[in-house]
Amino acid sequence: MRNVYIINPKAGKHDHTVQFMERIRAVHATHEEEPEIYLTQRAGHGEELARAAAEKDDAVRIWAVGGDGTVLEVVRGAEFHKNAAVGVYPCGSGNDFVRSFGKREVFLNPENQLAGKTVSIDMIRTQHGDAVNICSVGFDAKVAAEMNYYKHLPFVSGELAYTISLAKCFLGHLADKMTVMFYYADGTKETVTGEFLFTLAGNGRWYGGGYCGAPNSVIDDGLLDFVLIRKPAYSRIPGLVPKYKRGEHLSNPAFSDLLVYRRGVKIEIQSENEVVSNMDGLCIKVKSEEYNILPHALNFILPRGAALPKEPKNAR
Numbered sequence: 001m002r003n004v005y006i007i008n009p010k011a012g013k014h015d016h017t018v019q020f021m022e023r024i025r026a027v028h029a030t031h032e033e034e035p036e037i038y039l040t041q042r043a044g045h046g047e048e049l050a051r052a053a054a055e056k057d058d059a060v061r062i063w064a065v066g067g068d069g070t071v072l073e074v075v076r077g078a079e080f081h082k083n084a085a086v087g088v089y090p091c092g093s094g095n096d097f098v099r100s101f102g103k104r105e106v107f108l109n110p111e112n113q114l115a116g117k118t119v120s121i122d123m124i125r126t127q128h129g130d131a132v133n134i135c136s137v138g139f140d141a142k143v144a145a146e147m148n149y150y151k152h153l154p155f156v157s158g159e160l161a162y163t164i165s166l167a168k169c170f171l172g173h174l175a176d177k178m179t180v181m182f183y184y185a186d187g188t189k190e191t192v193t194g195e196f197l198f199t200l201a202g203n204g205r206w207y208g209g210g211y212c213g214a215p216n217s218v219i220d221d222g223l224l225d226f227v228l229i230r231k232p233a234y235s236r237i238p239g240l241v242p243k244y245k246r247g248e249h250l251s252n253p254a255f256s257d258l259l260v261y262r263r264g265v266k267i268e269i270q271s272e273n274e275v276v277s278n279m280d281g282l283c284i285k286v287k288s289e290e291y292n293i294l295p296h297a298l299n300f301i302l303p304r305g306a307a308l309p310k311e312p313k314n315a316r
C-alpha cells in the first residue's frame with residue numbers, strides 16, 4: 001500500500017509543512033514504510049498530483065493536507081479510482097468537510113488515520129466539476145466568495161471571515177427569483193418558484209466555517225438534501241442567522257414560512273439574474289446550475305474515532 005501526502009503550504013494561517021512532514025515520517029517509520037510527500041506549487045496542482053497517484057494501478061491512500069479547497073482538489077483527482085482512498089488532515093481555515101464525521105483533532109492524529117477504515121461516500125456533480133461537501137446558489141454562495149478574501153487576513157478565523165462577509169453581503173442585493181426543479185429517487189419531479197435567498201444541495205452537513213446548512217444530510221445514502229430559504233424581511237435576519245448556523249432551520253418555527261426542504265437525486269436551478277454558485281468554496285457566476293448525486297464515487301478514509309453521519313432521529 002502506497003501512502004501519498006499532498007500538502008498545501010498556503011492553507012490556513014501559517015505553513016505547517018515542516019512540522020507535519022516530521023510527524024508523518026515518524027509515524028510511518030514505526031510501520032517501516034516510506035511515505036511519498038508532495039507540496040502543491042499552485043492552485044489546481046493538488047488535483048494533478050492526486051490523479052497521478054491514483055492512476056498507478058496499485059492500492060494507494062492519498063491524504064489531502066490543507067483546508068476544504070485542498071480536499072476538493074485531491075478528491076477530484078482520486079474520484080472513481082477503486083484502488084485509491086482519500087484521507088484528510090484538516091489544516092485550513094474552515095475545515096468544514098470533516099465536521100460531518102467528528103472532531104478535527106481526531107483527523108489530525110496520524111495514528112488515528114493509519115488505523116482508519118475506508119468507506120464509500122457520495123459526491124456531487126455540477127456543471128463545473130465535481131464536489132463532495134455542499135454546493136449552493138445565491139446569497140450564501142456570494143458570502144462564500146467574499147469570505148475567500150477575509151479568511152486569509154491575520155487574526156481572522158474561518159468562522160469570523162464568514163460572519164464579516166455575511167454582514168457585508170446583507171447590505172447588498174439579498175434574493176433572486178429562481179425556478180427550481182427537484183428530481184426524486186422514484187423518478188418523479190417537482191418545480192418550485194419564488195424569490196429565494198439561496199438554494200443549497202448538501203452531501204455533507206457543514207460549510208462556511210461552521211454553519212450547519214444541511215443538518216440531516218447523510219453522505220453515503222445516494223441522495224442530496226436540498227435546503228431553500230425564501231427571502232425574509234430584513235428585520236428578521238439577525239434572529240434567523242444564529243439558528244441557521246446551529247442547523248435548527250429544518251425544525252424551528254421561525255423558518256416555517258421560509259423553508260423548502262426536500263431530498264432527491266438532482267436539482268436544477270434557473271435564476272432571473274446572474275448569481276454566484278459555490279462548489280465546496282469554489283465560486284463562479286451563473287444563471288443556471290445543476291447538482292446531481294454521484295453515489296459511492298469516492299473511497300474515503302475514516303480515521304479511528306470518527307463516524308459516518310447518520311440520519312438524526314425524528315428527522316422526518
Ligand SMILES: Nc1ncnc2c1ncn2[C@@H]1O[C@H](COP(=O)(O)OP(=O)(O)OP(=O)(O)O)[C@@H](O)[C@H]1O
Binds near residue numbers: 066151
Ligand atoms: N502553492 C500554492 N500557492 C497558492 N495557492 C495554492 C497553492 N497550493 C494550493 N493553493 C490553493 O490554495 C487554496 C486554499 O487552500 P485551502 O482551501 O486548502 O485552505 P483554506 O482556504 O485556508 O481552508 P478552508 O477552505 O478550509 O477555509 C486552494 O483552493 C488551492 O487551490
